[in-house]
Amino acid sequence: MIRIDCPYCGARDHTEFSYGGDASVPRPDIACEDIKAWSDYVFLRDNPRGAHSEFWHHVNGCREWLIVKRDTATHEVAAVLPARGNMP
Amino acid sequence: MSRYSALALAVKALGGNRTWPRVWRDPEPKPSYDVVIIGGGGHGLASAYYLAREHGITNVAVLEKSWLGGGNTGRNTTIVRSNYMIDGNTRFYEKSLQLWEGLSRELNYNVMYSPRGQLNLSHSKAQFDAAARRGNIMRLNGIDSKAMLRDEVRRFAPYLDFSDQARFPIYGALWQGRAGTVRHDAVAWGYARAAARCGVDIIQQCEVTGIVTKNGRVRGVETTRGAITANTVAIVVAGDSSLLARMAGIRLPVESHVLQAFVTEAVKPLVDTVITFGAGHFYISQSDKGGLVFGGDLDGYNSYARRGNLAVAGDVMAEARALLPHLSRLRVLRHWGGTVDMTMDGSPIIAAMPVKGLFLNGGWCYGGFKATPASGWCFAHLLATGEPHPLISRFTLERFERGFQLDEKGAGPEPGHH
Ligand SMILES: Cc1cc2nc3c(=O)[nH]c(=O)nc-3n(C[C@H](O)[C@H](O)[C@H](O)COP(=O)(O)OP(=O)(O)OC[C@H]3O[C@@H](n4cnc5c(N)ncnc54)[C@H](O)[C@@H]3O)c2cc1C
Numbered sequence: 001m002i003r004i005d006c007p008y009c010g011a012r013d014h015t016e017f018s019y020g021g022d023a024s025v026p027r028p029d030i031a032c033e034d035i036k037a038w039s040d041y042v043f044l045r046d047n048p049r050g051a052h053s054e055f056w057h058h059v060n061g062c063r064e065w066l067i068v069k070r071d072t073a074t075h076e077v078a079a080v081l082p083a084r085g086n087m088p
Numbered sequence: 089m090s091r092y093s094a095l096a097l098a099v100k101a102l103g104g105n106r107t108w109p110r111v112w113r114d115p116e117p118k119p120s121y122d123v124v125i126i127g128g129g130g131h132g133l134a135s136a137y138y139l140a141r142e143h144g145i146t147n148v149a150v151l152e153k154s155w156l157g158g159g160n161t162g163r164n165t166t167i168v169r170s171n172y173m174i175d176g177n178t179r180f181y182e183k184s185l186q187l188w189e190g191l192s193r194e195l196n197y198n199v200m201y202s203p204r205g206q207l208n209l210s211h212s213k214a215q216f217d218a219a220a221r222r223g224n225i226m227r228l229n230g231i232d233s234k235a236m237l238r239d240e241v242r243r244f245a246p247y248l249d250f251s252d253q254a255r256f257p258i259y260g261a262l263w264q265g266r267a268g269t270v271r272h273d274a275v276a277w278g279y280a281r282a283a284a285r286c287g288v289d290i291i292q293q294c295e296v297t298g299i300v301t302k303n304g305r306v307r308g309v310e311t312t313r314g315a316i317t318a319n320t321v322a323i324v325v326a327g328d329s330s331l332l333a334r335m336a337g338i339r340l341p342v343e344s345h346v347l348q349a350f351v352t353e354a355v356k357p358l359v360d361t362v363i364t365f366g367a368g369h370f371y372i373s374q375s376d377k378g379g380l381v382f383g384g385d386l387d388g389y390n391s392y393a394r395r396g397n398l399a400v401a402g403d404v405m406a407e408a409r410a411l412l413p414h415l416s417r418l419r420v421l422r423h424w425g426g427t428v429d430m431t432m433d434g435s436p437i438i439a440a441m442p443v444k445g446l447f448l449n450g451g452w453c454y455g456g457f458k459a460t461p462a463s464g465w466c467f468a469h470l471l472a473t474g475e476p477h478p479l480i481s482r483f484t485l486e487r488f489e490r491g492f493q494l495d496e497k498g499a500g501p502e503p504g505h506h
């Protein structure tokens with residue numbers, strides 16, 4: 001079990017959360033008309049082995065979106081931040 | 089390297105089985121090859137075999153960082169089938185099933201293809217209708233399939249839960265009789281032996297650490313056993329696809345996730361076919377040794393750990409019990425995980441990369457074992473001719489940005505949801 005220390009609720013099992021994927025990909029500006037920029041945003045990922053910044057939704061808790069820094073090989077969690085105010 | 093036959097078996101037995109030769113050669117890497125294949129799983133080895141066998145290209149090395157088949161080839165639950173319904177998938181997977189049917193003879197190696205059939209359960213009228221539609225599409229493509237209603241399923245597999253207590257009562261099923269299982273290790277060993285007999289160098293304990301490019305063209309690879317030059321380099325590393333592509337400056341529409349598998353203690357013959365549960369994600373078959381082999385969902389987050397979390401193990405066992413309540417007393421003897429390369433549409437990528445001379449065969453998600461023969465067969469064609477075989481013409485890298493995804497499940501660009 002991965003333990004995620006929710007800034008609002010405290011440390012909880014990861015099964016309380018729903019995974020939201022890579023949180024390091026910036027969303028293009030809504031006025032951006034470059035199709036390549038949008039398709040890269042939707043489809044391409046670094047998919048690193050090691051440090052990964054990712055979204056988790058505390059769906060069975062406070063229902064806040066969080067950004068979790070986790071190692072994809074060891075599952076060690078380095079930091080948990082509210083997604084609000086920390087978007088890429 | 090002698091041929092395997094009943095006669096050879098008898099002769100070697102008389103010699104106390106002490107004179108069997110090595111199954112494949114163990115050469116030192118040469119400084120240069122025509123084609124370097126990175127990854128000694130089933131797909132890499134099959135590609136090497138068909139390159140030599142179908143296209144006469146034998147100056148080929150397969151580089152494997154650990155041991156042959158130690159990746160997903162040796163970690164999967166061995167199910168093969170061709171019940172796909174999207175154009176671009178259907179015929180490709182059927183070609184693979186046809187190659188499985190003749191593979192032991194082709195390779196002179198018993199891969200133990202067992203066409204015990206697969207029963208895909210549905211638990212509602214709507215789900216059954218969708219399954220019947222899939223079955224009709226298969227039949228239109230000349231692939232065997234049969235829709236069954238509850239009573240017929242019950243006669244066929246009476247050991248499933250048909251009681252009034254069943255949490256998700258069985259409504260019907262889609263049956264494919266030619267589906268079944270194949271011994272996974274034997275696939276790696278059989279292709280390795282057959283490729284080596286054609287002159288391919290199979291090099292284990294040789295990790296690729298860099299891909300050398302010059303002016304937008306691939307020149308070779310750096311490895312833990314020295315640099316190797318080659319004008320054609322193929323990445324066939326499943327869960328590590330993104331890491332290898334990045335060595336050539338390429339980002340892929342792929343996330344790596346962990347899928348687990350489980351085996352119980354051995355029991356007498358019970359499950360005589362392959363069964364998939366339609367009310368969750370669970371499938372089960374029985375190995376020749378008697379262990380029940382089963383699996384379910386991905387762990388659900390990016391992972392290269394090759395071991396799974398217990399929450400998913402619990403979910404999978406709960407599904408097992410919902411479908412076959414009498415399994416609740418069995419003990420699970422072993423469980424493990426593999427890192428699978430999940431694409432944004434759930435379908436593979438077999439294509440030339442933006443760097444000239446560099447090719448990728450990956451994105452197999454958790455269902456690429458069944459594809460091994462056709463994948464190798466078509467990939468060899470691509471490596472030899474530079475042109476995609478018609479059976480893989482839709483498995484491109486560009487399909488994502490161009491809007492031609494092959495999304496069998498309709499899950500959208502969420503790799504973990506396919
Ligand atoms: C638990 C589980 C159950 C599954 N069940 C099924 C099933 O029932 N049916 C089905 O069809 N599919 C199934 N699959 C999927 C299937 O196993 C894979 O899609 C398939 O085996 C992939 O084969 P491969 O040859 O591409 O990869 P692999 O067998 O993983 O081979 C890739 C090889 O590349 C090597 N490698 C990686 N990096 C490097 C490097 N830098 N240098 C050199 N070598 C490197 C690895 O060591 C590995 O041996 C399952 C997968 C898992 C994990």
Ligand SMILES: [Zn+2]
Nearest residue numbers: 006009058062
């Ligand atoms: Zn919370």
